[in-house]
Amino acid sequence: MPKDHGVGASSARREDVRFLTGRGKYTDDIALQGQTHAVFVRSQVANGVITSIDTTEAAAMPGVLAVFTGADFADVGGNPAGWQINSRDGEPMKEPKRPVLAHGKVRHVGDAYAAVIAETEEQARDAAEAIVAEIEEQPAVVDMGKALEDGSPLVHDEIGTNQCFDWGWIEDNRAATDAAIKAAPHVTTLELVNNRLVPNAMEPRASMADYDPGTGDYTLYTTSQNPHLTRLLISAFVLGIPENKLKVVAPDVGGGFGSKIYHYGEEALVLAAAKKIGRPVRWTASRSESFLSDAHGRDHVTKIELACEEDGTFIAFRTETMANVGAYLSNFSTATPTFLHGTLMAGNYAVPNVYVNVKAVFTNTAPVDAYRGAGRPEATYSLERVIDMAARELGIDPLEIRRRNFVQPDQFPFTSAAGLEYDTGDYGALVDTLEEMIDRDGFEARRRDSAARGKLRGLGVNTYIEACGIAPSNLVGVLGARVGLYDAATVRVNATGNIAVMVGAHSHGQGHETAFPQVVADMLGVDENSIEIVHGDTSKIPFGMGTYGSRSLAVCGSAVVRATDKIITKGKKIAAHMLEAAEADIEFTDGQFSVAGTDKSVGFGDVALKAYIPHDFPLEEVEPGLEETAFYDPANFTYPSGAYACEVEVDPETGKVTVDRFAAADDFGNVINPMIVTGQVHGGLAQGIGQALLEQTTYDSEGQLISASYMDYAMPRADDLPFYEVDHSCQTPCTHNPLGVKGCGEAGAIGSPPSVVNAVIDALHAGGHTHVTHIDMPLTPARVWSAINS
Amino acid sequence: MTQVAMTVNGKSVSGEVEGRTLLSDYLREDLRLTGTHVGCDTSQCGACVVHVDGKAVKACTMFAAEAEGAQVTTIEGMGTADGGLTAVQQAFQDHHGLQCGFCTPGMVMTAAALLEETPKPTEAEIRDYLEGNICRCTGYHNIVKAIMAASGQDVSAVAAE
Numbered sequence: 001m002p003k004d005h006g007v008g009a010s011s012a013r014r015e016d017v018r019f020l021t022g023r024g025k026y027t028d029d030i031a032l033q034g035q036t037h038a039v040f041v042r043s044q045v046a047n048g049v050i051t052s053i054d055t056t057e058a059a060a061m062p063g064v065l066a067v068f069t070g071a072d073f074a075d076v077g078g079n080p081a082g083w084q085i086n087s088r089d090g091e092p093m094k095e096p097k098r099p100v101l102a103h104g105k106v107r108h109v110g111d112a113y114a115a116v117i118a119e120t121e122e123q124a125r126d127a128a129e130a131i132v133a134e135i136e137e138q139p140a141v142v143d144m145g146k147a148l149e150d151g152s153p154l155v156h157d158e159i160g161t162n163q164c165f166d167w168g169w170i171e172d173n174r175a176a177t178d179a180a181i182k183a184a185p186h187v188t189t190l191e192l193v194n195n196r197l198v199p200n201a202m203e204p205r206a207s208m209a210d211y212d213p214g215t216g217d218y219t220l221y222t223t224s225q226n227p228h229l230t231r232l233l234i235s236a237f238v239l240g241i242p243e244n245k246l247k248v249v250a251p252d253v254g255g256g257f258g259s260k261i262y263h264y265g266e267e268a269l270v271l272a273a274a275k276k277i278g279r280p281v282r283w284t285a286s287r288s289e290s291f292l293s294d295a296h297g298r299d300h301v302t303k304i305e306l307a308c309e310e311d312g313t314f315i316a317f318r319t320e321t322m323a324n325v326g327a328y329l330s331n332f333s334t335a336t337p338t339f340l341h342g343t344l345m346a347g348n349y350a351v352p353n354v355y356v357n358v359k360a361v362f363t364n365t366a367p368v369d370a371y372r373g374a375g376r377p378e379a380t381y382s383l384e385r386v387i388d389m390a391a392r393e394l395g396i397d398p399l400e401i402r403r404r405n406f407v408q409p410d411q412f413p414f415t416s417a418a419g420l421e422y423d424t425g426d427y428g429a430l431v432d433t434l435e436e437m438i439d440r441d442g443f444e445a446r447r448r449d450s451a452a453r454g455k456l457r458g459l460g461v462n463t464y465i466e467a468c469g470i471a472p473s474n475l476v477g478v479l480g481a482r483v484g485l486y487d488a489a490t491v492r493v494n495a496t497g498n499i500a501v502m503v504g505a506h507s508h509g510q511g512h513e514t515a516f517p518q519v520v521a522d523m524l525g526v527d528e529n530s531i532e533i534v535h536g537d538t539s540k541i542p543f544g545m546g547t548y549g550s551r552s553l554a555v556c557g558s559a560v561v562r563a564t565d566k567i568i569t570k571g572k573k574i575a576a577h578m579l580e581a582a583e584a585d586i587e588f589t590d591g592q593f594s595v596a597g598t599d600k601s602v603g604f605g606d607v608a609l610k611a612y613i614p615h616d617f618p619l620e621e622v623e624p625g626l627e628e629t630a631f632y633d634p635a636n637f638t639y640p641s642g643a644y645a646c647e648v649e650v651d652p653e654t655g656k657v658t659v660d661r662f663a664a665a666d667d668f669g670n671v672i673n674p675m676i677v678t679g680q681v682h683g684g685l686a687q688g689i690g691q692a693l694l695e696q697t698t699y700d701s702e703g704q705l706i707s708a709s710y711m712d713y714a715m716p717r718a719d720d721l722p723f724y725e726v727d728h729s730c731q732t733p734c735t736h737n738p739l740g741v742k743g744c745g746e747a748g749a750i751g752s753p754p755s756v757v758n759a760v761i762d763a764l765h766a767g768g769h770t771h772v773t774h775i776d777m778p779l780t781p782a783r784v785w786s787a788i789n790s
Numbered sequence: 791m792t793q794v795a796m797t798v799n800g801k802s803v804s805g806e807v808e809g810r811t812l813l814s815d816y817l818r819e820d821l822r823l824t825g826t827h828v829g830c831d832t833s834q835c836g837a838c839v840v841h842v843d844g845k846a847v848k849a850c851t852m853f854a855a856e857a858e859g860a861q862v863t864t865i866e867g868m869g870t871a872d873g874g875l876t877a878v879q880q881a882f883q884d885h886h887g888l889q890c891g892f893c894t895p896g897m898v899m900t901a902a903a904l905l906e907e908t909p910k911p912t913e914a915e916i917r918d919y920l921e922g923n924i925c926r927c928t929g930y931h932n933i934v935k936a937i938m939a940a941s942g943q944d945v946s947a948v949a950a951e
Contacts, residue, residue: 016883019891020875020898022825022865029824122808202829202837202892202926254827254892255926287830509890509927679886679932686929710834710924718920718930723913723948748929 006522010675013514014529015507024252027206027221032280035208036065038270039124040283041114041131042292043106046140046364046703047153050104050113050133058116058130063123065277067131068115068269070103077237079263079328083335084480085165085360093165093360096156098328098367100238100265100272106135107155107327108364109705110292112265117273117281140364140703144301144322147361155327155362164325164334164360169342170419177355180316184307188390193776194378196299196324196697197690198291198707199371200715201508203254205294206284209270213278217245222267224250225260225506226546227538229483233263233331239271243538246271250536253508257687258370259294260508261548262331266293291708296697297371299324300337304382306390307353312401316353317345319382323360323368330369334360339479340375340467340549346416347383348427348465348641349405354417364703370548372687373750376466384462384754388761389773398461398758399431399643406463413735420467422639424732425667427463430643433665434461437725438645446647447766455649457660458763462644462754468743469554469638469734486633487556488542491520491563493626495612497605499526501563502534504544505556509683510745511676512552516560518672519739523564524604525591542629550743553672554638554734561738562630571607573622578602578610638734638742642666646689646755650763655785657693657760663725664751669733669742677744681726684748690716691749692756696778714778753777764788796857798823799867807854813847814838816854817864825865825895829924836923839896839903840864846903848922865895868902878902878940885945887936889927896923901937910941 003009018024055067078097085093102113114131118124139153146152147162155162168174181187201223208221218241224230227248235243253260270281285293300321307316323337342356391401406427407414414422443459450457470476473484490502501520507513513533521528534540544556568588575593576583585596594601611626647661664681671677694714698707707713733740760779764772764787772787795804798821805820817823817840826849829835838849841863868876875883878901888894897920904911904919911919916934925933939945 012883013886013888015891016888017875019888019894020865020879020882021869022823022895024825024891026824026827026892028828029818031822122810200926202835202890202924203827204829252891254829255890257926287832287835511889675886679889679928682929682931683889683927684929687926709832710830711832715834715924715926716929717924718934719914719917721917721930723934724929724931 005528006518007672009518010673011514011518011528013511015511015513026203026252026254027208027223028284030208030221032208032210035280035282036117036119036277037121037124038273038281038283039116039121039128040112040266041128043102043109043111043113043135045106045135045137046109047138048106048135049138050106050135052134053114054132055114058127061123061127061130063119064116064127065119066117066273068101068273070099070101070113073100074103076100076239079233079265080237081329081334082331082482084482085167085334085338086480087166088168088171093334094159094161095329096159100268108366109703110366111327112293115269117277142363142365142699142701142703144324144361144363147363148359155364162362164362167338167358169338169356173353174355177316177318177353180353181305181307181318184315185310186308186394188306188386188393189303190386190389190774191303192382192385192774194298194300194302194381195691195695195777197297197371197695198294198697198713199257199259199297201255201257201259204285204287204290205260205264205266207267207270208280208282209274210280211274211278217247218271219247219249220267220271221249221251223253223260224248225253225256225508225548227506227536228504228543229546230263230267231538234268234271238268247539250506253506256508257372258297258374258548262295262369287710288708291713292705293366295330295367295369296326297368298378299368300378302382304386306386308390310394312391312394312396312404314349314351314405317351317383319345319356321358323358324363324365325360326363326365326367328367330367333367333369335481336370336375341379343418343420344376344379344465344467345383346418348407348463350407350411351405351417365699372684373746374549376746377750377753380464380750381754385757388758402463403428403431421636422465423636423735425639425641426730426732427641429730430463430641430665430667433727433730434643434645434663437663437665437727450649455651456763456767458648458650458759458761458766460646460755460757460759460762462751462758463642464751465639465641466746466750467637468550468640469634469737470549470551471634472636473633483545484633485545486631487544487559488629488631489556489559489563490542490627490629491560491567493567493608495609497530497608499531500534501531501560502541503556503560504541504546505552506535506547510547510552510680511673515553515673515676516557519557519560520564523561526604550745553739553741554737554743555632555634557739557741558737559630559632562632563628566628566630567626570626570628571604574607574610575602577618577622578607635736638669638737640666640668640742640744640747642747642751644751644755646759648756648759648763650760650784652767652788655781655788657779657784659689659722659756662722664748665727665730666744666747667730667732668728668744669731670740671728671731672741677728678726680744681748682724684746685724685752686716686721687749688752689721689756692753692777692779694720694778760784792855794855794858796860796862798862799864809853809855811854812850813852813854813857814849817849823864823866827892827895829892834924836896836900837893839899839923841899841903846900865898868898878905881936881940885932885936885939887928887932893923893925897925897933901940904937905941910943911937913938
């Protein structure tokens with residue numbers, strides 16, 4: 001019988017009603033008295049020297065209040081990279097300054113070099129067109145391979161190279177891995193591209209700044225997944241506004257998928273402008289601006305080798321990757337292709353040798369950073385494609401070759417050859433579940449049915465493991481992180497027993513307002529509807545690091561548990577006083593504090609009331625009030641895993657691929673709200689299938705972005721996708737957080753691309769097109785047709 | 791500037807607009823009906839769908855002046871007489887057909903128009919009708935399922951949400 005409340009129940013989302021009735025409040029929905037509008041002037045060339053900017057005419061136009069150029073920010077700080085990576089030779093990464101507005105040089109199409117503030121958006125736009133900039137265009141570099149050649153145009157002249165770093169993981173394993181591959185009886189080699197994507201949260205980025213000259217206080221409303229991190233970056237690195245004078249509010253946010261983790265120059269600009277003109281300044285990106293200036297995702301070019309025995313036993317994985325970081329380092333851009341990618345390159349497997357080399361490359365393109373999955377989709381795709389290819393070469397069933405190499409349940413905790421300690425998992429059970437879900441026995445009949453209609457049917461499978469719950473601060477600090485990655489929660493029990501929980505995590509679709517109360521309600525024995533989650537406002541919430549890396553429940557949820565534990569402890573003190581018993585004798589069950597072995601008890605609500613009306617409190621033993629804060633720093637990453645299967649039909653006449661069936665079996669550990677978890681998987685699957693079949697960010701050789709609208713960038717739509725089969729009944733709880741949860745937000749996007757591509761290759765082989773061993777994503781009709789006919 | 795008058799969610803409204811003012815901007819900025827969202831600039835995403843004289847229209851494809859005299863319904867105007875959710879809205883909640891909520895107003899308005907035209911749409915008909923509405927969160931599974939449920943169809947055979 002499914003639960004109807006608390007942990008494990010599919011409680012209806014309480015945030016839904018405001019969204020369904022148009023009463024959500026997103027950044028662009030906020031209107032402040034006297035608000036003005038900012039419009040940015042963006043480079044139309046990919047690489048150029050700014051020789052002059054004449055703003056005279058623009059400044060004199062109707063309604064214009066201020067004009068800014070890069071010169072106005074030459075003396076403030078840059079937007080920093082949050083993670084220092086060292087190259088194999090020990091040299092620190094190259095770290096050019098990322099200014100608020102481009103100054104002296106523009107480095108990608110869309111790089112903002114000026115901004116106009118005016119009474120209306122139209123006036124600002126008209127004036128922006130009147131700014132005359134002399135920009136001397138220079139040759140641009142877009143292709144990573146060319147960027148690393150001697151004599152290539154440079155994105156940053158002052159660093160003398162386009163290579164940001166040349167990273168090896170684990171460098172001490174390099175020689176052993178090389179030797180193992182050299183001696184191996186079978187080596188499968190695959191060169192592949194992990195295509196560049198744009199996250200495309202449906203709400204474009206937006207910011208509104210307000211400045212109070214009476215107090216010197218700033219307020220920034222912005223589309224952020226992590227308002228405290230944004231405040232820290234602005235305060236400590238960019239504008240130097242003291243944190244106690246800057247409030248950052250991320251209200252309802254219309255999706256993030258990584259792109260709203262980062263601080264962007266537009267946020268700093270509207271803050272500076274609001275102070276200068278003494279009025280609120282508002283900016284909302286157009287979709288075209290989003291394409292040009294949001295951090296993009298993926299964009300790896302990889303060569304992977306799998307060495308194995310003839311029976312399919314894995315001996316070694318060796319990877320060489322070029323990772324595009326674009327023109328500037330976005331905040332997590334250096335961690336994504338390294339520690340979120342290389343450390344996962346052992347997959348679910350007990351392989352003894354792994355070595356990963358990643359060269360990060362500057363190009364004249366928009367910055368690239370974490371996008372849903374962030375490094376782990378790239379790792380999973382490389383591994384699971386080359387494994388599939390090896391299985392085909394060796395004539396071994398694709399699920400069987402994986403089973404033969406899995407880390408076995410009795411091997412946990414297991415330290416992988418890529419250096420992570422997996423705490424729990426049961427990969428064989430996931431494959432068992434998957435096989436039950438996909439009716440594999442019926443596949444041949446379905447294949448014949450497709451063939452009768454002139455279509456080729458293929459089945460593709462893969463497994464994945466990811467590292468979530470980002471992240472143990474002591475570990476990531478050693479690895480180069482410049483921040484801690486704990487989170488925080490404050491539980492405030494009000495006098496009449498209702499509860500506010502202030503959390504560092506931010507909900508922009510994940511349903512925290514519903515799921516977090518389920519946890520607290522179970523712990524305190526109260527109705528979950530009496531609990532309110534407060535998030536997104538740095539003046540209300542404790543300093544938490546926000547939402548990304550499938551961390552909200554595993555890290556912030558654990559902080560909620562710890563803070564609630566403290567509430568129970570405090571409540572026991574108060575109850576002991578009320579019941580005239582020793583604190584050690586107080587037990588707390590189902591919302592009642594009772595004296596062990598007696599029938600004396602007092603309810604949670606009475607204890608809450610007493611906490612705020614402490615007429616007879618022994619004040620030397622217990623303070624009034626019932627409010628507790630906890631910071632939680634995880635001991636390890638969490639390790640969700642899964643087994644996925646995709647069935648496609650390929651039309652050999654046109655190359656069109658149709659996803660007919662998709663099944664996902666995931667192990668997320670314990671599950672708080674199954675409905676929400678399933679929804680998270682659905683969304684991830686759509687993004688992964690979108691990557692595999694549809695989505696492609698394309699720059700031409702001169703650095704023009706030619707996929708800068710929904711007319712040109714193929715977003716997955718309802719008729720591109722099937723109903724999905726999703727199962728999360730395999731649950732090996734995380735051993736090191738109090739909820740036993742692992743995280744589910746990115747799994748679908750991590751796990752799905754390889755099974756789609758594997759399925760297409762399977763379909764083509766079934767149709768006799770055995771010369772096709774790989775097609776790079778996205779598998780558009782043109783690419784598939786060309787592969788068939790090559 | 792042009793004088794424009796129309797009925798929005800049953801109330802008569804009027805004001806001055808520029809010729810270039812889009813209906814979506816008029817609703818959001820002048821009338822402060824911010825439930826109508828703008829997610830793109832090429833009339834692709836469908837977050838701004840409203841009903842104009844009973845038809846689903848992307849409010850970013852019309853000038854405000856073109857709605858002169860029209861009956862406009864926005865997401866704020868959806869709901870039962872007693873302030874509750876309509877069957878479509880309720881089905882979206884029951885079947886988790888929304889996550890971040892940004893595309894949701896357009897989805898609900900489009901779904902309502904579909905069910906007006908086709909009271910019992912098939913899965914394929916729903917997916918086809920939603921071609922002009924992009925959702926990045928849900929993967930569409932629960933949206934399609936919610937619309938089927940709102941039309942009174944048994945969705946128990948569709949994989950669990």
